[in-house]
Amino acid sequence: MKTYLPPKFIVDRNPSRCIQCQVCVNQCSFDVHYYDADDDEVRSHEENCVGCHRCVIFCPTQALTIERNPLDYRENYNWRPEIIEDILRQAETGGVIITGMGDDKRQRIYWDHLVLNASQVTNPSIDPLREPMELRTYLGSKPERVEIEPDSLELKTYLAPQVELDVPVMFAAMSYGAVSLNVHESLARAATESGTLWNTGEGGLHPKLYKYGHNTIVQVASGRFGVHPQYLDVARVIEIKIGQGAKPGIGGHLPGEKVSAEVSLTRMIPQGTDALSPAPHHDIYSIEDLAQLIYALKEATNYQKPVAVKIAAVHNSAAIASGMVRAGADIIVLDGLRGSTGAAPKIIRDNVGIPIELALASVDERLRQEGIRNRASLIVSGGIRNSGDVVKAIALGADAIYIATAALIALGCTVCQQCHTGKCAWGICTQDPKLAKRVNPDIGSRRLTNLLRGWSLEIKDMLGGMGINALESLRGNRLHLRGVGLTDTELEILGVKMAGS
């Protein structure tokens, strides 16, 4: 069938600069550039271009420009080019449209409507360069009150296992299978160096990375891939994945092509077979069942590790979160509407779930009202872009933040949304050994460590500006936030005042 889909991008090769070196031919994993031997010239199949800009960065003479194909259809606010093209694609194939990364649509980003406070005149700000500034964060269930043995000054109260973070930013679940092993190693090493945690995702942990176990969160998802006693034993935290922001309510499916020999080793399934993650955990149909799995994992690891439960932020998150805490979760993870994925149906990615800011505010508030906020730490994720978002999330009530897309961008990702194709030109979302080599764990871990360092410095600056010397004092302190351009209902749900009031 002739495709009616127009090319998305135009490849402009400046002939006065191009030296026919063919670097672009080798760099492009989408078969755009090719060398025409007859004419001795490098040419392009523009229709294949995904706009990842790998060639642009690697062209030694800056001969390449990738532009969006203007596609000037007759203007129509309803029938936008993307909508037309999705219909064409489905008319040509009859399938569910799959995409990568997070929701890219125009739902309101509340971070951009929240602003932070700073000290002026009446209270002094603090200079983090010269005064101690505490970002330390402890994840885990906290007791209602602590009792101390008067004579020995020993703690009398039982303390559930706690995990100490030097910076409240962790790397979110990305499975080996979705991302390459080099990405896993980069994340693991950067987390170890930065005093934070990374998350295996639901595809198991490669034995080579067991040595980073102290900084590793292992996931137990509906497919139970790679879940075995040693996997649970090496971990610092165990996370039960119920859902993720990019695809709330649906399962996952790693196609057989991506189950290489190495992936098969960590997922513990035969090479080349599909890895299906069922939509629900079939042992969890209720809060009581969730409690059963939480305690199964606690029993399996002799109560040595916090158990986290991750859900996608949906309409009744607050009530569910309350149930999760009562079920014994030590940590609750909320993944918002903009949460990313290696592959999800686009219609679900862009239409299901709620913005993380609203979910966070309502869950924190609900747990406080019920007097159980201390019983679990709260982690949020889904589109957190910079340290400003991090500080706002903490003021809204989060204990820590997960980043995934931001971490991949640090490794080179340009958010081209082709993760599901397995052809990532940046070597991130691929199992092709030739492409995966493009992420060097020595450099990758340094880039990630740098990012976290930069964010920590900025967080300290913002805290100092507010006259606060410990992140703990900002946690859930919504008086440090104000809203701009929000309705009364939005302000009420966020629990913040309008700027100026």
Added chain:
Amino acid sequence: MAANRRQDSQFKVDATGLHYRRLNQLLRQAVADGAERIELQNVYGQRYIGTDLDREVEIEIQGTPGNDLGSFMNGPRITVYGNAQDGCGNTMNDGQIIIHGHAGDILGFSARGGKIFVRGDVGYRAGIHMKEYQDKKPVLVIGGTAQDFLGEYMAGGMLILLGLNLREGEYHRASFIGTGMHGGVIYLRGSVDQFQLGREVGVAEIDEVDCSNLDRLVGEFASYFSYNAAEILKGRFIKLLPLWLRPYGNLYVY
């Protein structure tokens, strides 16, 4: 309350009134102290028995163990003189569970290895998402019959349903057998109608390899529950196999 050591490496625990947390603590302790055989008496709903023991040890249960018996289990061999509840063998890695009564729902859920033998009937979704890996191949042998969704999402391993308690001419009741199955094999003794099978499975006659599998595993089943294996093997078996290794391969566009 402590476990009573009898003779060398033989332990006996009276579980009356013990919370599962305490009971499992005693089990861990006994295993650490070198137990080879542990007898649990008066078990009454305690969950997770057999988890976190990580080596071969004989556990005998008198009574009714609770949910998630042998979850994440890696090595022990548990014999239950009574019924097992839901989630028995959940994500089990290795070991054996032998149940002299019935078992509840999701028996052997996501098991990757080990063997489970049930003398009586089992609940819904037995064998769901069992997988195999390298030399690991989980095995489930059920003497009676099963509820719906037997072998759902099965990705590996062997599931044998014997139907020994069906009367002459009586059919298995389960529907949606093997729905979403994409690996492994189910052997059925006793009759089923085509409509009881999931869309993703095909029926095949058994061949020599199957016969030797059945000989071995039905033999083992019969030895636990004092049946005559030859009698059982006389019945007609069919084999259910996934029609496609990638049942959902053509649903998506990129």
